[in-house]
Amino acid sequence: MTTLHELRLLPWTGPDGKPCFLSTGDNGGHMSRLADNIESVQLGMATELLDQAVDLLADADTDPDDLRLLTKDLAGALRDTLRVATSRGQRLSSRSTDHQSR
Known part of the structure; x- marks a missing residue:
């Protein structure tokens, strides 16, 4: 059985907004490389x-609609960045656990 620590959180969600995971021991596989590339683009x-x-924000004449769009875009970027950080943190944690069990 695969545990949560053996799953990689992918940098995208499914159609219903739920997280997607990859179960593989091959960090150099096609899906892992695709996820790495997408994470890099997102960051x-x-x-x-x-x-x-x-x-x-430095421009005092910035239109309020531009600020709303900026806020929306920043929220999306923050969501993506947090997903990348969570995924990488889980992988670091599982590597640490793997090395301790050897």
Whole structure:
């Protein structure tokens, strides 16, 4: 039976918004590499969005609609970043447990 620590939280959700997991011992497999690439893109987009937010917030004439869109985009980027951090934290924790049991 596969435990939660053996599952990788993927950087996307299913159609109903529920988390998706990958069960594999192959960290270099196609799905693992795809997830790694998507995580990298998500973190890069969050960095770019943060830069845009700093610029937008520094402008006293920023339109309220632009601020609402910024808030929506920042919330999405934060959600993605937290999912990446959770996934990576779980994988680090399971590696630590694996090394301790040897």
